[in-house]
Amino acid sequence: MRKIIALTLAAVFVLCAVSCGKKGNGEPMVSMYDLRVMMLDADETLPEMKSVSSSDKDAESLFGYLSDVDYSKVEGFFLSFAAEGDAYEIAAVALRDEGDVREMKTSLEKHVAGRVELYRNYKPDQVPRAEAAKVIVSGRYVALVMCDRADAVLDAFEKGVN
Amino acid sequence: MKKTIIICSIILSALICAGFAASAALGAAAMKKSEAVRADVGDLRSAVNEFAARAGGMDVAQENDVTIADEYVIKSTENISDAYKSGKTDGLSDKEKETLDMASEILAGIIEDGMDDYEKEVAVYKWMTENLESDEGMLIVIPQTQADCDNPYGVLKYHNAVCVGYATTFRLFMQMLDIPCKVVHNSELYHSWDLVNLGDSWYHTDIYSDVGLGNFAHFNLTDEMMGEQNWNRDYFPAADSYEYCYIYREAVETDDIYTIPAALRELINGERDMAAFVFKGGLSNSDAALVEEMLNTLSSLVGSGSGEYDYASLNWNWSAAGSDYLLSVSYNTETWDDPDDPVAIDEGDRKKMKKSIVDAFGDLYEIDMDDDDWYGGSSYYYGSYDYSWDGQMVIPTDEEFETLTEAYRNYLVDAGAVTVEEAASVDLDNWYGTFGGMQVLMFNRDMTAEGEREEIVAGNAVNYSDGRGIVVTDGTNFYSLSKAFEYGVLDGRQIRMIAEIQNNGYYMEVDE
Numbered sequence: 001m002r003k004i005i006a007l008t009l010a011a012v013f014v015l016c017a018v019s020c021g022k023k024g025n026g027e028p029m030v031s032m033y034d035l036r037v038m039m040l041d042a043d044e045t046l047p048e049m050k051s052v053s054s055s056d057k058d059a060e061s062l063f064g065y066l067s068d069v070d071y072s073k074v075e076g077f078f079l080s081f082a083a084e085g086d087a088y089e090i091a092a093v094a095l096r097d098e099g100d101v102r103e104m105k106t107s108l109e110k111h112v113a114g115r116v117e118l119y120r121n122y123k124p125d126q127v128p129r130a131e132a133a134k135v136i137v138s139g140r141y142v143a144l145v146m147c148d149r150a151d152a153v154l155d156a157f158e159k160g161v162n
Numbered sequence: 163m164k165k166t167i168i169i170c171s172i173i174l175s176a177l178i179c180a181g182f183a184a185s186a187a188l189g190a191a192a193m194k195k196s197e198a199v200r201a202d203v204g205d206l207r208s209a210v211n212e213f214a215a216r217a218g219g220m221d222v223a224q225e226n227d228v229t230i231a232d233e234y235v236i237k238s239t240e241n242i243s244d245a246y247k248s249g250k251t252d253g254l255s256d257k258e259k260e261t262l263d264m265a266s267e268i269l270a271g272i273i274e275d276g277m278d279d280y281e282k283e284v285a286v287y288k289w290m291t292e293n294l295e296s297d298e299g300m301l302i303v304i305p306q307t308q309a310d311c312d313n314p315y316g317v318l319k320y321h322n323a324v325c326v327g328y329a330t331t332f333r334l335f336m337q338m339l340d341i342p343c344k345v346v347h348n349s350e351l352y353h354s355w356d357l358v359n360l361g362d363s364w365y366h367t368d369i370y371s372d373v374g375l376g377n378f379a380h381f382n383l384t385d386e387m388m389g390e391q392n393w394n395r396d397y398f399p400a401a402d403s404y405e406y407c408y409i410y411r412e413a414v415e416t417d418d419i420y421t422i423p424a425a426l427r428e429l430i431n432g433e434r435d436m437a438a439f440v441f442k443g444g445l446s447n448s449d450a451a452l453v454e455e456m457l458n459t460l461s462s463l464v465g466s467g468s469g470e471y472d473y474a475s476l477n478w479n480w481s482a483a484g485s486d487y488l489l490s491v492s493y494n495t496e497t498w499d500d501p502d503d504p505v506a507i508d509e510g511d512r513k514k515m516k517k518s519i520v521d522a523f524g525d526l527y528e529i530d531m532d533d534d535d536w537y538g539g540s541s542y543y544y545g546s547y548d549y550s551w552d553g554q555m556v557i558p559t560d561e562e563f564e565t566l567t568e569a570y571r572n573y574l575v576d577a578g579a580v581t582v583e584e585a586a587s588v589d590l591d592n593w594y595g596t597f598g599g600m601q602v603l604m605f606n607r608d609m610t611a612e613g614e615r616e617e618i619v620a621g622n623a624v625n626y627s628d629g630r631g632i633v634v635t636d637g638t639n640f641y642s643l644s645k646a647f648e649y650g651v652l653d654g655r656q657i658r659m660i661a662e663i664q665n666n667g668y669y670m671e672v673d674e
Contacts, residue, residue: 052304065304085301114352115303118231121325121353122301 087126234312243337363403377492379479413440
């Protein structure tokens with residue numbers, strides 16, 4: 001009887017170990033550089049863009065221009081934006097904990113709303129593109145896409161993080 | 163012992179299993195959460211509206227120490243204006259002292275004795291809109307703005323400002339002149355301008371919006387005229403007087419919209435600084451549309467034939483004043499330095515210049531320093547075709563000429579410049595010569611018929627009013643003169659010579 005119980009518990013142990021956890025937890029973060037290249041290449045109509053990322057020396061400070069989420073929750077990010085200030089912006093953030101994606105999504109939406117307001121005051125012709133921006137989540141990654149070919153860029157994002 | 167081991171193993175296994183089961187449950191819950199988030203993408207209009215609504219709650223009932231666009235802070239400068247009025251600069255920092263000096267110098271240059279407050283305000287407005295530029299770096303996600311663009315020090319030193327810089331600088335000037343003035347910010351905290359008090363009434367002045375135009379479109383407006391903005395009206399005073407509204411004071415009551423072009427002609431002739439019209443009781447939709455089309459037409463004419471100016475434009479602005487409509491129009495011009503103005507050059511300096519070129523490029527090009535027309539001489543005048551630079555003249559056979567013509571026609575069709583039918587009318591004239599191994603051709607089709615074609619064909623085809631043009635070719639590729647130079651198929655001297663021939667209308671005949 002004891003042997004039966006021990007064997008049963010061992011089997012349960014094995015099953016739990018196999019089914020444990022969500023796929024992706026503990027998986028290494030995709031390269032933010034590679035993801036940036038993929039996403040920007042997806043829209044040939046982008047103007048000259050500048051980029052910053054978690055590889056930069058003052059990454060935390062630069063991240064603050066994109067989101068007010070605590071930087072300790074971020075594993076990596078990149079932010080690309082039009083050099084001349086027009087409404088073109090592509091960004092992706094990898095969270096350490098997937099549970100923080102909603103907070104990040106909300107903060108990116110707030111960022112976009114702020115950009116819309118800025119353009120409304122100073123460059124109204126950019127407002128339509130800014131308003132059409134999309135924020136999308138995939139696993140522990142959140143992306144912001146503000147450009148003319150947003151769908152293509154979002155496809156690149158999905159492929160890049162999966 | 164054996165029994166103990168078995169019991170411990172069972173307990174340990176149970177604990178491990180419970181832990182993994184809990185982990186799996188939490189993971190499944192997280193999956194569901196992220197799926198719910200993913201399903202919630204949608205568009206962001208609701209977020210924008212929510213932001214705007216929330217912003218109303220974020221607005222602050224204060225004038226100073228307000229941050230605009232998350233970056234620029236409205237700061238008081240009363241210590242500087244107090245120092246101006248008192249003459250005492252104790253307690254001012256070096257930066258503030260420098261600001262005071264710059265501002266004082268400007269006021270000394272633009273304020274005259276006997277000016278009333280309104281005239282002083284106009285003088286300051288004119289100076290600011292004529293001498294300052296907007297710093298558009300604030301629109302970049304990571305702002306690239308000039309240092310101190312949000313305060314009078316940076317604005318007066320670098321002549322570059324964001325809205326906060328304009329507003330605080332204008333306020334500084336007003337306070338130095340003892341004219342009450344406040345800096346207003348909008349409820350969304352993305353823009354700022356001024357409220358100025360004249361004759362016990364307040365007026366909105368937004369220098370930022372008029373900079374470079376100077377059309378008084380945002381000078382001394384009422385609350386109603388500032389309708390595009392939201393601000394804390396409980397905190398800032400109301401502006402409901404037209405007495406010192408510039409456009410309203412200057413506007414001519416207009417019943418007949420067809421008198422507008424004549425009035426604008428006076429504006430362009432320099433007989434007035436700006437043209438303003440008031441339409442009592444408003445305008446019908448059709449009249450308003452007519453006026454708008456009138457202005458667009460005039461704007462195109464003004465822009466296309468700038469006359470003595472390199473750049474000219476008409477700018478206009480509509481605003482409502484109660485039941486009346488106001489239209490203000492300004493005329494802006496710019497003259498660039500004319501590079502073709504002849505400048506006297508000392509001959510000794512010219513010779514020295516030539517020698518420096520020969521020293522640097524003499525191994526690549528033949529340069530006759532003794533020739534007055536030093537880049538080629540007179541060998542290309544009418545009837546003479548001594549190509550001294552390469553000394554080669556190729557006379558094509560009929561078959562070769564026909565082949566080249568066909569190649570050129572195909573090239574134009576492939577480039578999308580002409581249709582196949584149109585290509586049939588493209589002919590090459592008899593002028594034909596070789597320069598540096600390239601064949602120089604003239605064609606008789608007016609390629610400026612459509613500017614787009616000119617762009618497609620070799621990027622920048624040279625065209626002349628007689629409908630002739632020049633291309634150079636190696637038999638396969640065709641180039642305009644500028645592209646031939648850019649790609650190095652001809653050198654600068656050869657290009658100049660060809661252009662000179664064309665400019666002077668010389669026409670080379672093949673001496674068979």
